[in-house]
Amino acid sequence: MEDVIRSLGYLCLGSRLKRIGEQLQADAQRLLDGLEVPLQSSQYPLLAALDKLGPLAVGELAQSLGLTQPGVTRSVSLLAELGLVEAIQSDGDQRRRVVSLTKKGQRLVDVAKRDVWPRIESAVADLCRDLSGPVLDQLAAIEDGLATAPLDRRVKQGARQ
Amino acid sequence: MEDVIRSLGYLCLGSRLKRIGEQLQADAQRLLDGLEVPLQSSQYPLLAALDKLGPLAVGELAQSLGLTQPGVTRSVSLLAELGLVEAIQSDGDQRRRVVSLTKKGQRLVDVAKRDVWPRIESAVADLCRDLSGPVLDQLAAIEDGLATAPLDRRVKQGARQ
DNA sequence: CCATAAATGATAACATGTTATATAACATAG
DNA sequence: CTATGTTATATAACATGTTATCATTTATGG
Incomplete structure (x- = not known):
């Protein structure tokens, strides 16, 4: 069965990046499942x-x-319920809630950092090893490019109308 | 403020791809908003x-x-409510529901194909123009690589444990 | 000092992806 | 033919992103 997203090329690049990202996260999840705390891979960046x-x-x-x-507010609530972070109202400015790792959260991060993150990093690096260019640089360039001029400011050049 | 996802490199590549994809879709949305039918950009691939x-x-x-x-079942229901597609129970196999564009759906696609998709394509191509390598080929290689061996089969090489 | 604007975070409503499971139709072994 | 397994779709529950809006606190101009 033809992969339509893929054959549509630039037109569906957004869908495609999301799809690849989801798969990478799902794959990473399997590596994280060994840890004591059940946590979705998407929560680790926080x-x-x-x-x-x-x-x-x-x-x-x-x-x-x-x-x-x-x-972020929602993720913080979730992680606070799991006892991994705590949000404390700032002394100076009572609107701000400062989020920090609890002992348990720090322990989880330390274990992950030692046992799992290196494996994920090396696996992803392995995945990208044979690509023709420095993918991370290119993604950075895409991000910078989007920040400089979003798509709707790029339609003049070469488009039909 | 430091961009943590970005500075974590390969470790958060999944989050990062998702984030870039979402932004591309949001940007594309602005180009699609001119059309008569209000539809999220993520529905167009279908x-x-x-x-x-x-x-x-x-x-x-x-x-x-x-x-x-x-x-897909949910998207089809949504698009059917908007009158853009219809799902008809197959004659031969009554479990299957065959989805097709309605006249209205085909009209929307035709207009989008003529007036908007070329602009999106050219804008995304412009965004990727100055990158050092053929990004689409690299994404294809990533996808193929994930299909061949998911991340958890790549942890041996070079990882600490 | 007070009225008003700005900043911070919470909440609601929605979009759209997932997994797990139920239901119905088809296929097949006996 | 019927029991059983498989396949196609639907539904429920959840995850996690968004935008829009609100309440509270802080800052500021007069």
Whole structure:
């Protein structure tokens, strides 16, 4: 059966990237399933952000993950219920809630960082090894390109109308 | 604010591809908003599949789009409510429901194909123009690589454990 | 100082993907 | 022919993203 998304090329690049991303996450999930805490692979970036940057307010977290604030608010609630993060109202500005890893969350990150993340990284690197170019650079260029000029500002060049 | 997904590299490639894909779709949405029928950009691949391959059963449609059957069932219901497709129970095998474009759906596809899709294609091509390699080929290689050996079969090489 | 604007996060409603499972129709072994 | 397994689709429950909107707190202009 023909893969329509694939044969439509640039027209469906968005659908295709999403599809590949979902599959990568599902694959990574299988590597994470060995850990003691049952957690979706999509939640790990939030934990990794807190581990890397330290405690962050909800909005800062959203910005550093490239997600919207309501999405992050929900993930934080979920992770707080699991006891992996805690959100504490800021002393200075009472609107801000600063999110940080709990002991349990830090322990999970440490284990994942030691036992699982290197395996995921090496597996993905292996997947990309034989590609003709530096894929990450190209994705960066796509992201930068979108930030500079979104698609609707690129329709002049070469399009029929 | 640091972009954590980006700085984590291969580890978060899945999240990153999803994020880029969502942004591309959101951008494409703005180009599609001019059309008479209000439709999310993510629904167009289904219409394009029917236009390209002709009437298809729900399962075949799912396969050609690389989605699961329940997702396609829901999209078909939505598009049927909008009068863009119709699903007719197969004569031979009464389990199958064959989905096809209605007149209205075909008209929408024709207009989109003439007025909008070329603009999206050229805009995305423009976005990818200056990249160092043939991105589509690389994405194809990633997809093929995942199909050949999912990530959890790639952890041996070079990983710490 | 107070009125108003801006910033922060929560919530609701929706979109669209998934997995798990139910139901109905078909296929086949006995 | 019937029991049983398989296939095609539907449905439910959930995950996780979005936009729109609200309440609260903070900042600011007069």
